[in-house]
Amino acid sequence: MSLPDSGPSGAHALVRQETRPGAGMLGLRIAAVVILLGAAVVLIDAIRISISGGFGPQQPGFFPLIVGIGLVGFGVAFLVRSTLKPDRALVEQADEEHRDTHWRTLWTVVVALLVYVAVLDPLGYIIATSIFFVGIARVAGSRRLIRDVIIAVLFSAAVYFGFTELLGVRLPDGLLETVL
Amino acid sequence: MDVLADLLGGFANALEPQYLLYAAIGVTIGTLVGVLPGIGPALALALLLPLTYGFDPTGALIIFAGIYYGSLYGGAITSILLNTPGEAGSVATAIEGYPMAKAGRAGPALATAVMGSFSAGIISTLGLTFLAPLVANLARNFQATDYFALMVLAFVSVTALVGTSVIRGMISLFAGLFVGLVGLDFLTGQQRFTFGSAQLLGGIDIIIVVIGLFAIGEALYGLARLQYAKEQAVEFAGRIWLNREERSRVWKPWIRGGLLGFFFGSMPTGGSEVPTFLSYNVEKRLSKHKGEFGKGAIEGVAGPEAANNASFSGVLVPLLTLGIPTSATAAIILSAFQIYNIQPGPQLFEDSPDLVWTLIASLFIGNIMLLAINLPLVKLWIRILAIPKTLLYTGILVFGILGVYSLSGSITDLLLVCAIGAAGFFMRIYDFPVAPAVLGAILGPMMETQLRRALSISQNDFSVFFTRPLTVGLLLVALAVLVLPAVLPRLLRRVKRTDPVG
Numbered sequence: 001m002s003l004p005d006s007g008p009s010g011a012h013a014l015v016r017q018e019t020r021p022g023a024g025m026l027g028l029r030i031a032a033v034v035i036l037l038g039a040a041v042v043l044i045d046a047i048r049i050s051i052s053g054g055f056g057p058q059q060p061g062f063f064p065l066i067v068g069i070g071l072v073g074f075g076v077a078f079l080v081r082s083t084l085k086p087d088r089a090l091v092e093q094a095d096e097e098h099r100d101t102h103w104r105t106l107w108t109v110v111v112a113l114l115v116y117v118a119v120l121d122p123l124g125y126i127i128a129t130s131i132f133f134v135g136i137a138r139v140a141g142s143r144r145l146i147r148d149v150i151i152a153v154l155f156s157a158a159v160y161f162g163f164t165e166l167l168g169v170r171l172p173d174g175l176l177e178t179v180l
Numbered sequence: 181m182d183v184l185a186d187l188l189g190g191f192a193n194a195l196e197p198q199y200l201l202y203a204a205i206g207v208t209i210g211t212l213v214g215v216l217p218g219i220g221p222a223l224a225l226a227l228l229l230p231l232t233y234g235f236d237p238t239g240a241l242i243i244f245a246g247i248y249y250g251s252l253y254g255g256a257i258t259s260i261l262l263n264t265p266g267e268a269g270s271v272a273t274a275i276e277g278y279p280m281a282k283a284g285r286a287g288p289a290l291a292t293a294v295m296g297s298f299s300a301g302i303i304s305t306l307g308l309t310f311l312a313p314l315v316a317n318l319a320r321n322f323q324a325t326d327y328f329a330l331m332v333l334a335f336v337s338v339t340a341l342v343g344t345s346v347i348r349g350m351i352s353l354f355a356g357l358f359v360g361l362v363g364l365d366f367l368t369g370q371q372r373f374t375f376g377s378a379q380l381l382g383g384i385d386i387i388i389v390v391i392g393l394f395a396i397g398e399a400l401y402g403l404a405r406l407q408y409a410k411e412q413a414v415e416f417a418g419r420i421w422l423n424r425e426e427r428s429r430v431w432k433p434w435i436r437g438g439l440l441g442f443f444f445g446s447m448p449t450g451g452s453e454v455p456t457f458l459s460y461n462v463e464k465r466l467s468k469h470k471g472e473f474g475k476g477a478i479e480g481v482a483g484p485e486a487a488n489n490a491s492f493s494g495v496l497v498p499l500l501t502l503g504i505p506t507s508a509t510a511a512i513i514l515s516a517f518q519i520y521n522i523q524p525g526p527q528l529f530e531d532s533p534d535l536v537w538t539l540i541a542s543l544f545i546g547n548i549m550l551l552a553i554n555l556p557l558v559k560l561w562i563r564i565l566a567i568p569k570t571l572l573y574t575g576i577l578v579f580g581i582l583g584v585y586s587l588s589g590s591i592t593d594l595l596l597v598c599a600i601g602a603a604g605f606f607m608r609i610y611d612f613p614v615a616p617a618v619l620g621a622i623l624g625p626m627m628e629t630q631l632r633r634a635l636s637i638s639q640n641d642f643s644v645f646f647t648r649p650l651t652v653g654l655l656l657v658a659l660a661v662l663v664l665p666a667v668l669p670r671l672l673r674r675v676k677r678t679d680p681v682g
Contacts, residue, residue, distance in 0.1 A: 113598045120594070136573075140570040141406055155578075167230055167234055
């Protein structure tokens, strides 16, 4: 598991996590299950389309059915290759990738992205982007807060004015609506 | 010599001072973005697409050509100095380029890459100049079944020739096909895979797929590994220009790489990955310095980088003449065409010859700009590599979100790009090739259209796919591409075993 303080102070500070053997294999199996679940959703929806639109080769359901069947078929093949007949080279590679991945950073960034997208309109481009920028840089290990804040504000302001004034692309004003 | 007259006309358009300025700006911005680690030409074009909104079609295409060449060069810089190729096409460059840089020969490696790109770019643009009108002529007789077979061939070659596993390639391909199907069915107006969301009715823009997989996915990958990152950057010092021995070693690889790149680029095989690796292997086999390979052989940079550039003009052949984009880069260019209501295909050469020839002329100009502006400035570009990685990946995320926001301003699209980005991250760590997904999303809808058109003409009779010689030929090639890589080694082994000497 992650060390208590996994925010490194500098580029090389973190001690590599002890990897559980088989992390890559487990990851591959989870991936296989996720793929199969997704494939099932696609196939079911394709059948639904075919029921309402017809099964004929010119009807709108024909191609989706092929795609659904293909996804399920190759999903099963992938599941077999990660369980009954494991693909050695792939498992080794996945193990290595798992060892090099700092999962907490990954999930933090994913959540931060979703929050950023959600607050983009209400807060406005400049404010939301500045906060996101500083936050991600910190999560990624940057420890020079003042420099990051200056860069973030300049960067997002430059993008905002460049896009709205020069390129005619509207970006949200948000809280700064009265000022800008 | 109709072609030459047309080309001269194109030059007359493209050589106006304002367009030359655009080309210079495009090359510069392209290099600036391409030199960021992990960003290759397709992504650079996708991120910079909003920049072209304010221009006329010709100006926009000229900037685009400039951005393409600039980002290709930027990608070569990062492959050679950081060993972080931004796109599949520059992976082969890094194999020999990075060891060369470590041995203190970064300058010659970069010079070989740029000058090789230049020579190959000229060769392949000449190829495009003469081949495209011929193919456009032929393509006028193409029927729906032929288009369908061409796309089958494209899918099969990108999954079978690229990547390590056919199963994973196929999953990637079908996932891409699924993404391409989302939205209203164009014939009947039925909703497909919209899951009740009104925002999905219009489908998922290919730009969202490209930015998600390449920008967001790549930045997530970079950020998640940053905690353990070993600093790999190589100091850049010493001469840039090639010495006599190097010059004599690289010109043949340049030409071979250029020809390979153009040839395979113009086939429906998904762009630059196949020709660059093929070129690498050819140079390795032909070289008089086999021992240097793996330790920094200059031929191994010259050939693949030439093939990489040349494949672009090759990819433009099916794009301009058939309207079929066979690589992510081509798909972005097709999106740019569509913004200006230009539909590539056999008609394009008749309907808007000015535009086509100006574009081709601007490819020549972009190549020359690249050589004139960028090579002397190499030490300036390298400064960009000093940007801390933490800020760099954050910046890529912000630019990715910005690129999608400026497309539509829709929150659904932004959530989609995040989801595709996360998928891209896992595809990366479990070694799923990305190219089939991109190609599936681009070509899937076109393939379905052609399939349904063919069947509606034949009244649901599938035999049309087996009676037209061209269609059958293309399908047989596709079958061969799929089966041969698995069967051929076994056959060869059997031949060897029966051969008493071998």
